[in-house]
Amino acid sequence: MTEEPLTAGKNAVEVVRVGDTVRRARDAGAAFAALVLTHLESVGYPHAPRYLGIDEHGRDILSFIQGTTTDHPTQRAHGAYAGGGRMLRELHEVTAGHFLAADKECVIHGDPGPFNTIFQQGLPVAFIDWSSCRPGARLEDLGYMAWTWCIQSQGRVPITEQARHLRELRDGYGFIEPEQLLDAMVRRQTCVADIEAVNVNDPKLTPARRRHAEAAFAWATADRELIHRHRTLLLSALKQSG
Known part of the structure:
Protein backbone atom coordinates (compact mmCIF):
# COMPACT_ATOMS: atom_id res chain seq x y z
CA MET A 1 0.00 0.00 0.00
CA THR A 2 1.03 3.63 -0.51
CA GLU A 3 2.92 5.28 2.35
CA GLU A 4 2.04 8.92 3.04
CA PRO A 5 4.51 10.87 5.23
CA LEU A 6 2.89 12.55 8.23
CA THR A 7 4.07 15.72 9.93
CA ALA A 8 1.91 15.62 13.09
CA GLY A 9 3.87 15.30 16.31
CA LYS A 10 7.45 16.56 16.68
CA ASN A 11 9.75 13.78 17.86
CA ALA A 12 9.35 10.84 15.50
CA VAL A 13 12.13 10.01 13.05
CA GLU A 14 9.71 8.38 10.62
CA VAL A 15 5.91 8.49 10.69
CA VAL A 16 3.84 7.45 7.69
CA ARG A 17 0.21 6.66 7.02
CA VAL A 18 -0.64 3.33 5.40
CA GLY A 19 -4.37 3.02 4.80
CA ASP A 20 -6.13 3.35 8.15
CA THR A 21 -2.91 2.84 10.12
CA VAL A 22 0.16 4.84 11.10
CA ARG A 23 3.61 3.26 10.95
CA ARG A 24 6.14 4.78 13.32
CA ALA A 25 9.86 4.06 13.67
CA ARG A 26 10.54 2.49 17.05
CA ASP A 27 12.66 4.42 19.53
CA ALA A 28 13.78 4.05 23.14
CA GLY A 29 10.27 4.68 24.44
CA ALA A 30 8.44 2.38 22.03
CA ALA A 31 8.16 -0.72 24.21
CA PHE A 32 6.76 1.14 27.21
CA ALA A 33 4.42 3.17 25.01
CA ALA A 34 3.04 -0.06 23.54
CA LEU A 35 2.21 -1.31 27.05
CA VAL A 36 0.56 1.99 27.96
CA LEU A 37 -1.54 2.15 24.79
CA THR A 38 -2.62 -1.47 25.28
CA HIS A 39 -3.73 -0.65 28.83
CA LEU A 40 -5.58 2.47 27.69
CA GLU A 41 -7.49 0.44 25.12
CA SER A 42 -8.39 -2.17 27.75
CA VAL A 43 -9.97 0.46 30.01
CA GLY A 44 -11.77 2.25 27.17
CA TYR A 45 -9.68 5.44 27.15
CA PRO A 46 -10.77 7.05 23.86
CA HIS A 47 -8.12 9.73 23.44
CA ALA A 48 -5.18 7.72 22.11
CA PRO A 49 -4.39 5.63 19.04
CA ARG A 50 -4.68 1.85 19.33
CA TYR A 51 -1.51 -0.18 19.31
CA LEU A 52 -1.68 -2.83 16.58
CA GLY A 53 1.75 -4.48 16.68
CA ILE A 54 4.93 -4.26 14.60
CA ASP A 55 5.11 -4.37 10.81
CA GLU A 56 7.55 -6.22 8.54
CA HIS A 57 9.92 -3.23 8.65
CA GLY A 58 10.10 -3.20 12.44
CA ARG A 59 7.85 -0.15 12.84
CA ASP A 60 5.02 0.21 15.34
CA ILE A 61 1.56 -0.01 13.84
CA LEU A 62 -1.02 2.39 15.30
CA SER A 63 -4.58 3.25 14.35
CA PHE A 64 -4.90 6.43 12.28
CA ILE A 65 -6.91 9.26 13.85
CA GLN A 66 -8.35 11.79 11.43
CA GLY A 67 -7.74 15.46 12.20
CA THR A 68 -5.00 18.07 12.53
CA THR A 69 -2.69 19.56 15.12
CA THR A 70 -2.82 23.27 16.01
CA ASP A 71 -0.33 26.00 16.82
CA HIS A 72 -2.52 29.05 17.47
CA PRO A 73 -5.72 29.78 19.44
CA THR A 74 -7.53 30.82 16.25
CA GLN A 75 -7.41 27.18 15.17
CA ARG A 76 -9.24 25.97 18.31
CA ALA A 77 -12.96 26.04 19.00
CA HIS A 78 -14.84 27.15 22.10
CA GLY A 79 -14.39 24.47 24.75
CA ALA A 80 -11.07 23.19 23.37
CA TYR A 81 -9.01 24.12 26.43
CA ALA A 82 -11.39 22.57 28.94
CA GLY A 83 -11.65 19.50 26.72
CA GLY A 84 -7.89 19.11 26.61
CA GLY A 85 -7.69 19.40 30.37
CA ARG A 86 -10.31 16.68 30.78
CA MET A 87 -8.44 14.40 28.37
CA LEU A 88 -5.27 14.72 30.41
CA ARG A 89 -7.05 14.23 33.74
CA GLU A 90 -8.71 11.06 32.44
CA LEU A 91 -5.32 9.68 31.35
CA HIS A 92 -3.94 10.28 34.82
CA GLU A 93 -6.99 8.74 36.50
CA VAL A 94 -6.97 5.50 34.47
CA THR A 95 -3.25 4.93 35.10
CA ALA A 96 -3.05 5.95 38.78
CA GLY A 97 -2.18 2.92 40.89
CA HIS A 98 -1.44 0.74 37.86
CA PHE A 99 1.82 -1.20 37.76
CA LEU A 100 2.89 0.88 34.75
CA ALA A 101 2.97 3.93 37.02
CA ALA A 102 5.57 2.17 39.21
CA ASP A 103 6.03 4.25 42.38
CA LYS A 104 4.78 7.51 40.82
CA GLU A 105 1.34 9.12 40.84
CA CYS A 106 0.33 7.89 37.39
CA VAL A 107 1.54 7.47 33.83
CA ILE A 108 2.08 10.84 32.18
CA HIS A 109 2.06 11.51 28.44
CA GLY A 110 5.26 13.49 28.83
CA ASP A 111 4.74 15.80 25.84
CA PRO A 112 1.02 16.73 25.65
CA GLY A 113 1.46 19.92 23.63
CA PRO A 114 -1.02 20.99 20.94
CA PHE A 115 1.51 19.70 18.39
CA ASN A 116 0.89 16.22 19.82
CA THR A 117 -2.88 16.56 20.01
CA ILE A 118 -5.30 15.77 17.19
CA PHE A 119 -8.17 18.22 16.78
CA GLN A 120 -11.40 17.76 14.85
CA GLN A 121 -13.41 20.91 14.07
CA GLY A 122 -11.21 22.76 16.54
CA LEU A 123 -11.78 20.38 19.45
CA PRO A 124 -9.18 17.96 20.86
CA VAL A 125 -9.91 14.27 20.39
CA ALA A 126 -6.63 12.41 21.00
CA PHE A 127 -3.01 12.64 22.08
CA ILE A 128 -0.40 11.24 19.69
CA ASP A 129 3.35 10.58 19.88
CA TRP A 130 3.50 8.58 23.10
CA SER A 131 7.26 7.98 23.02
CA SER A 132 7.79 10.23 26.06
CA CYS A 133 5.15 8.60 28.27
CA ARG A 134 6.48 7.41 31.61
CA PRO A 135 5.67 7.17 35.31
CA GLY A 136 5.47 10.65 36.74
CA ALA A 137 3.65 13.39 38.61
CA ARG A 138 0.38 14.86 37.40
Missing part, protein backbone atom coordinates in the same frame (compact mmCIF):
# COMPACT_ATOMS: atom_id res chain seq x y z
CA LEU A 139 1.65 18.43 37.73
CA GLU A 140 4.62 17.67 35.47
CA ASP A 141 2.22 16.81 32.63
CA LEU A 142 -0.30 19.52 33.42
CA GLY A 143 2.38 22.19 33.73
CA TYR A 144 3.74 21.37 30.29
CA MET A 145 0.28 21.23 28.73
CA ALA A 146 -0.76 24.53 30.31
CA TRP A 147 2.40 26.18 29.03
CA THR A 148 2.31 24.87 25.47
CA TRP A 149 -1.44 25.29 24.98
CA CYS A 150 -1.94 28.65 26.67
CA ILE A 151 1.26 30.72 26.84
CA GLN A 152 2.60 32.32 23.67
CA SER A 153 5.18 35.09 23.61
CA GLN A 154 4.84 34.96 19.81
CA GLY A 155 1.64 35.03 17.76
CA ARG A 156 0.10 38.30 18.99
CA VAL A 157 -2.27 36.64 21.46
CA PRO A 158 -3.42 39.18 24.11
CA ILE A 159 -2.25 38.22 27.58
CA THR A 160 -5.82 38.44 28.88
CA GLU A 161 -6.82 35.81 26.32
CA GLN A 162 -3.89 33.62 27.33
CA ALA A 163 -4.96 33.93 30.96
CA ARG A 164 -8.53 32.95 30.09
CA HIS A 165 -7.34 29.89 28.18
CA LEU A 166 -5.18 28.90 31.13
CA ARG A 167 -8.14 29.09 33.51
CA GLU A 168 -10.32 27.08 31.11
CA LEU A 169 -7.71 24.35 30.79
CA ARG A 170 -7.17 24.21 34.55
CA ASP A 171 -10.93 24.06 35.16
CA GLY A 172 -11.23 21.23 32.64
CA TYR A 173 -8.53 19.27 34.42
CA GLY A 174 -9.80 19.97 37.91
CA PHE A 175 -8.79 22.35 40.65
CA ILE A 176 -5.09 22.90 41.16
CA GLU A 177 -3.74 25.70 43.35
CA PRO A 178 -2.89 28.63 41.04
CA GLU A 179 0.61 29.05 42.44
CA GLN A 180 1.31 25.34 42.02
CA LEU A 181 0.26 25.39 38.39
CA LEU A 182 2.32 28.44 37.44
CA ASP A 183 5.35 27.01 39.26
CA ALA A 184 4.92 23.72 37.40
CA MET A 185 4.80 25.59 34.08
CA VAL A 186 8.00 27.49 34.87
CA ARG A 187 9.75 24.27 35.94
CA ARG A 188 8.97 22.66 32.58
CA GLN A 189 10.13 25.76 30.71
CA THR A 190 13.36 25.79 32.70
CA CYS A 191 13.90 22.09 32.05
CA VAL A 192 13.54 22.56 28.30
CA ALA A 193 15.75 25.64 28.32
CA ASP A 194 18.50 23.90 30.31
CA ILE A 195 18.51 20.81 28.09
CA GLU A 196 18.51 22.76 24.84
CA ALA A 197 21.20 25.18 26.05
CA VAL A 198 23.54 22.19 26.25
CA ASN A 199 22.39 20.80 22.90
CA VAL A 200 23.09 24.07 21.08
CA ASN A 201 26.84 23.50 21.34
CA ASP A 202 26.95 19.70 21.30
CA PRO A 203 29.25 18.70 18.39
CA LYS A 204 27.79 15.18 18.37
CA LEU A 205 24.44 16.55 17.17
CA THR A 206 23.65 17.41 13.57
CA PRO A 207 23.52 21.06 12.52
CA ALA A 208 19.75 20.74 12.05
CA ARG A 209 19.33 19.40 15.60
CA ARG A 210 21.48 22.21 17.00
CA ARG A 211 19.35 24.77 15.14
CA HIS A 212 16.26 23.14 16.65
CA ALA A 213 17.89 23.39 20.08
CA GLU A 214 18.57 27.09 19.58
CA ALA A 215 14.93 27.72 18.61
CA ALA A 216 13.63 25.63 21.50
CA PHE A 217 15.83 27.48 23.98
CA ALA A 218 14.55 30.83 22.70
CA TRP A 219 10.93 29.60 22.84
CA ALA A 220 11.17 28.31 26.41
CA THR A 221 13.00 31.32 27.80
CA ALA A 222 10.70 33.86 26.11
CA ASP A 223 7.57 32.12 27.35
CA ARG A 224 9.06 31.84 30.84
CA GLU A 225 9.74 35.57 30.87
CA LEU A 226 6.13 36.21 29.82
CA ILE A 227 4.90 34.25 32.85
CA HIS A 228 7.23 36.14 35.18
CA ARG A 229 6.14 39.47 33.73
CA HIS A 230 2.41 38.71 33.98
CA ARG A 231 2.34 36.41 36.99
CA THR A 232 -0.08 38.58 38.96
CA LEU A 233 -2.57 38.71 36.10
CA LEU A 234 -2.32 34.95 35.46
CA LEU A 235 -2.81 34.19 39.16
CA SER A 236 -5.83 36.46 39.27
CA ALA A 237 -7.40 34.65 36.32
CA LEU A 238 -6.78 31.25 37.88
CA LYS A 239 -8.42 32.37 41.12
CA GLN A 240 -11.65 33.28 39.33
CA SER A 241 -14.47 30.76 39.06
CA GLY A 242 -14.82 29.15 35.63
Whole structure:
Protein backbone atom coordinates (compact mmCIF):
# COMPACT_ATOMS: atom_id res chain seq x y z
CA MET A 1 0.00 0.00 0.00
CA THR A 2 1.03 3.63 -0.51
CA GLU A 3 2.92 5.28 2.35
CA GLU A 4 2.04 8.92 3.04
CA PRO A 5 4.51 10.87 5.23
CA LEU A 6 2.89 12.55 8.23
CA THR A 7 4.07 15.72 9.93
CA ALA A 8 1.91 15.62 13.09
CA GLY A 9 3.87 15.30 16.31
CA LYS A 10 7.45 16.56 16.68
CA ASN A 11 9.75 13.78 17.86
CA ALA A 12 9.35 10.84 15.50
CA VAL A 13 12.13 10.01 13.05
CA GLU A 14 9.71 8.38 10.62
CA VAL A 15 5.91 8.49 10.69
CA VAL A 16 3.84 7.45 7.69
CA ARG A 17 0.21 6.66 7.02
CA VAL A 18 -0.64 3.33 5.40
CA GLY A 19 -4.37 3.02 4.80
CA ASP A 20 -6.13 3.35 8.15
CA THR A 21 -2.91 2.84 10.12
CA VAL A 22 0.16 4.84 11.10
CA ARG A 23 3.61 3.26 10.95
CA ARG A 24 6.14 4.78 13.32
CA ALA A 25 9.86 4.06 13.67
CA ARG A 26 10.54 2.49 17.05
CA ASP A 27 12.66 4.42 19.53
CA ALA A 28 13.78 4.05 23.14
CA GLY A 29 10.27 4.68 24.44
CA ALA A 30 8.44 2.38 22.03
CA ALA A 31 8.16 -0.72 24.21
CA PHE A 32 6.76 1.14 27.21
CA ALA A 33 4.42 3.17 25.01
CA ALA A 34 3.04 -0.06 23.54
CA LEU A 35 2.21 -1.31 27.05
CA VAL A 36 0.56 1.99 27.96
CA LEU A 37 -1.54 2.15 24.79
CA THR A 38 -2.62 -1.47 25.28
CA HIS A 39 -3.73 -0.65 28.83
CA LEU A 40 -5.58 2.47 27.69
CA GLU A 41 -7.49 0.44 25.12
CA SER A 42 -8.39 -2.17 27.75
CA VAL A 43 -9.97 0.46 30.01
CA GLY A 44 -11.77 2.25 27.17
CA TYR A 45 -9.68 5.44 27.15
CA PRO A 46 -10.77 7.05 23.86
CA HIS A 47 -8.12 9.73 23.44
CA ALA A 48 -5.18 7.72 22.11
CA PRO A 49 -4.39 5.63 19.04
CA ARG A 50 -4.68 1.85 19.33
CA TYR A 51 -1.51 -0.18 19.31
CA LEU A 52 -1.68 -2.83 16.58
CA GLY A 53 1.75 -4.48 16.68
CA ILE A 54 4.93 -4.26 14.60
CA ASP A 55 5.11 -4.37 10.81
CA GLU A 56 7.55 -6.22 8.54
CA HIS A 57 9.92 -3.23 8.65
CA GLY A 58 10.10 -3.20 12.44
CA ARG A 59 7.85 -0.15 12.84
CA ASP A 60 5.02 0.21 15.34
CA ILE A 61 1.56 -0.01 13.84
CA LEU A 62 -1.02 2.39 15.30
CA SER A 63 -4.58 3.25 14.35
CA PHE A 64 -4.90 6.43 12.28
CA ILE A 65 -6.91 9.26 13.85
CA GLN A 66 -8.35 11.79 11.43
CA GLY A 67 -7.74 15.46 12.20
CA THR A 68 -5.00 18.07 12.53
CA THR A 69 -2.69 19.56 15.12
CA THR A 70 -2.82 23.27 16.01
CA ASP A 71 -0.33 26.00 16.82
CA HIS A 72 -2.52 29.05 17.47
CA PRO A 73 -5.72 29.78 19.44
CA THR A 74 -7.53 30.82 16.25
CA GLN A 75 -7.41 27.18 15.17
CA ARG A 76 -9.24 25.97 18.31
CA ALA A 77 -12.96 26.04 19.00
CA HIS A 78 -14.84 27.15 22.10
CA GLY A 79 -14.39 24.47 24.75
CA ALA A 80 -11.07 23.19 23.37
CA TYR A 81 -9.01 24.12 26.43
CA ALA A 82 -11.39 22.57 28.94
CA GLY A 83 -11.65 19.50 26.72
CA GLY A 84 -7.89 19.11 26.61
CA GLY A 85 -7.69 19.40 30.37
CA ARG A 86 -10.31 16.68 30.78
CA MET A 87 -8.44 14.40 28.37
CA LEU A 88 -5.27 14.72 30.41
CA ARG A 89 -7.05 14.23 33.74
CA GLU A 90 -8.71 11.06 32.44
CA LEU A 91 -5.32 9.68 31.35
CA HIS A 92 -3.94 10.28 34.82
CA GLU A 93 -6.99 8.74 36.50
CA VAL A 94 -6.97 5.50 34.47
CA THR A 95 -3.25 4.93 35.10
CA ALA A 96 -3.05 5.95 38.78
CA GLY A 97 -2.18 2.92 40.89
CA HIS A 98 -1.44 0.74 37.86
CA PHE A 99 1.82 -1.20 37.76
CA LEU A 100 2.89 0.88 34.75
CA ALA A 101 2.97 3.93 37.02
CA ALA A 102 5.57 2.17 39.21
CA ASP A 103 6.03 4.25 42.38
CA LYS A 104 4.78 7.51 40.82
CA GLU A 105 1.34 9.12 40.84
CA CYS A 106 0.33 7.89 37.39
CA VAL A 107 1.54 7.47 33.83
CA ILE A 108 2.08 10.84 32.18
CA HIS A 109 2.06 11.51 28.44
CA GLY A 110 5.26 13.49 28.83
CA ASP A 111 4.74 15.80 25.84
CA PRO A 112 1.02 16.73 25.65
CA GLY A 113 1.46 19.92 23.63
CA PRO A 114 -1.02 20.99 20.94
CA PHE A 115 1.51 19.70 18.39
CA ASN A 116 0.89 16.22 19.82
CA THR A 117 -2.88 16.56 20.01
CA ILE A 118 -5.30 15.77 17.19
CA PHE A 119 -8.17 18.22 16.78
CA GLN A 120 -11.40 17.76 14.85
CA GLN A 121 -13.41 20.91 14.07
CA GLY A 122 -11.21 22.76 16.54
CA LEU A 123 -11.78 20.38 19.45
CA PRO A 124 -9.18 17.96 20.86
CA VAL A 125 -9.91 14.27 20.39
CA ALA A 126 -6.63 12.41 21.00
CA PHE A 127 -3.01 12.64 22.08
CA ILE A 128 -0.40 11.24 19.69
CA ASP A 129 3.35 10.58 19.88
CA TRP A 130 3.50 8.58 23.10
CA SER A 131 7.26 7.98 23.02
CA SER A 132 7.79 10.23 26.06
CA CYS A 133 5.15 8.60 28.27
CA ARG A 134 6.48 7.41 31.61
CA PRO A 135 5.67 7.17 35.31
CA GLY A 136 5.47 10.65 36.74
CA ALA A 137 3.65 13.39 38.61
CA ARG A 138 0.38 14.86 37.40
CA LEU A 139 1.65 18.43 37.73
CA GLU A 140 4.62 17.67 35.47
CA ASP A 141 2.22 16.81 32.63
CA LEU A 142 -0.30 19.52 33.42
CA GLY A 143 2.38 22.19 33.73
CA TYR A 144 3.74 21.37 30.29
CA MET A 145 0.28 21.23 28.73
CA ALA A 146 -0.76 24.53 30.31
CA TRP A 147 2.40 26.18 29.03
CA THR A 148 2.31 24.87 25.47
CA TRP A 149 -1.44 25.29 24.98
CA CYS A 150 -1.94 28.65 26.67
CA ILE A 151 1.26 30.72 26.84
CA GLN A 152 2.60 32.32 23.67
CA SER A 153 5.18 35.09 23.61
CA GLN A 154 4.84 34.96 19.81
CA GLY A 155 1.64 35.03 17.76
CA ARG A 156 0.10 38.30 18.99
CA VAL A 157 -2.27 36.64 21.46
CA PRO A 158 -3.42 39.18 24.11
CA ILE A 159 -2.25 38.22 27.58
CA THR A 160 -5.82 38.44 28.88
CA GLU A 161 -6.82 35.81 26.32
CA GLN A 162 -3.89 33.62 27.33
CA ALA A 163 -4.96 33.93 30.96
CA ARG A 164 -8.53 32.95 30.09
CA HIS A 165 -7.34 29.89 28.18
CA LEU A 166 -5.18 28.90 31.13
CA ARG A 167 -8.14 29.09 33.51
CA GLU A 168 -10.32 27.08 31.11
CA LEU A 169 -7.71 24.35 30.79
CA ARG A 170 -7.17 24.21 34.55
CA ASP A 171 -10.93 24.06 35.16
CA GLY A 172 -11.23 21.23 32.64
CA TYR A 173 -8.53 19.27 34.42
CA GLY A 174 -9.80 19.97 37.91
CA PHE A 175 -8.79 22.35 40.65
CA ILE A 176 -5.09 22.90 41.16
CA GLU A 177 -3.74 25.70 43.35
CA PRO A 178 -2.89 28.63 41.04
CA GLU A 179 0.61 29.05 42.44
CA GLN A 180 1.31 25.34 42.02
CA LEU A 181 0.26 25.39 38.39
CA LEU A 182 2.32 28.44 37.44
CA ASP A 183 5.35 27.01 39.26
CA ALA A 184 4.92 23.72 37.40
CA MET A 185 4.80 25.59 34.08
CA VAL A 186 8.00 27.49 34.87
CA ARG A 187 9.75 24.27 35.94
CA ARG A 188 8.97 22.66 32.58
CA GLN A 189 10.13 25.76 30.71
CA THR A 190 13.36 25.79 32.70
CA CYS A 191 13.90 22.09 32.05
CA VAL A 192 13.54 22.56 28.30
CA ALA A 193 15.75 25.64 28.32
CA ASP A 194 18.50 23.90 30.31
CA ILE A 195 18.51 20.81 28.09
CA GLU A 196 18.51 22.76 24.84
CA ALA A 197 21.20 25.18 26.05
CA VAL A 198 23.54 22.19 26.25
CA ASN A 199 22.39 20.80 22.90
CA VAL A 200 23.09 24.07 21.08
CA ASN A 201 26.84 23.50 21.34
CA ASP A 202 26.95 19.70 21.30
CA PRO A 203 29.25 18.70 18.39
CA LYS A 204 27.79 15.18 18.37
CA LEU A 205 24.44 16.55 17.17
CA THR A 206 23.65 17.41 13.57
CA PRO A 207 23.52 21.06 12.52
CA ALA A 208 19.75 20.74 12.05
CA ARG A 209 19.33 19.40 15.60
CA ARG A 210 21.48 22.21 17.00
CA ARG A 211 19.35 24.77 15.14
CA HIS A 212 16.26 23.14 16.65
CA ALA A 213 17.89 23.39 20.08
CA GLU A 214 18.57 27.09 19.58
CA ALA A 215 14.93 27.72 18.61
CA ALA A 216 13.63 25.63 21.50
CA PHE A 217 15.83 27.48 23.98
CA ALA A 218 14.55 30.83 22.70
CA TRP A 219 10.93 29.60 22.84
CA ALA A 220 11.17 28.31 26.41
CA THR A 221 13.00 31.32 27.80
CA ALA A 222 10.70 33.86 26.11
CA ASP A 223 7.57 32.12 27.35
CA ARG A 224 9.06 31.84 30.84
CA GLU A 225 9.74 35.57 30.87
CA LEU A 226 6.13 36.21 29.82
CA ILE A 227 4.90 34.25 32.85
CA HIS A 228 7.23 36.14 35.18
CA ARG A 229 6.14 39.47 33.73
CA HIS A 230 2.41 38.71 33.98
CA ARG A 231 2.34 36.41 36.99
CA THR A 232 -0.08 38.58 38.96
CA LEU A 233 -2.57 38.71 36.10
CA LEU A 234 -2.32 34.95 35.46
CA LEU A 235 -2.81 34.19 39.16
CA SER A 236 -5.83 36.46 39.27
CA ALA A 237 -7.40 34.65 36.32
CA LEU A 238 -6.78 31.25 37.88
CA LYS A 239 -8.42 32.37 41.12
CA GLN A 240 -11.65 33.28 39.33
CA SER A 241 -14.47 30.76 39.06
CA GLY A 242 -14.82 29.15 35.63
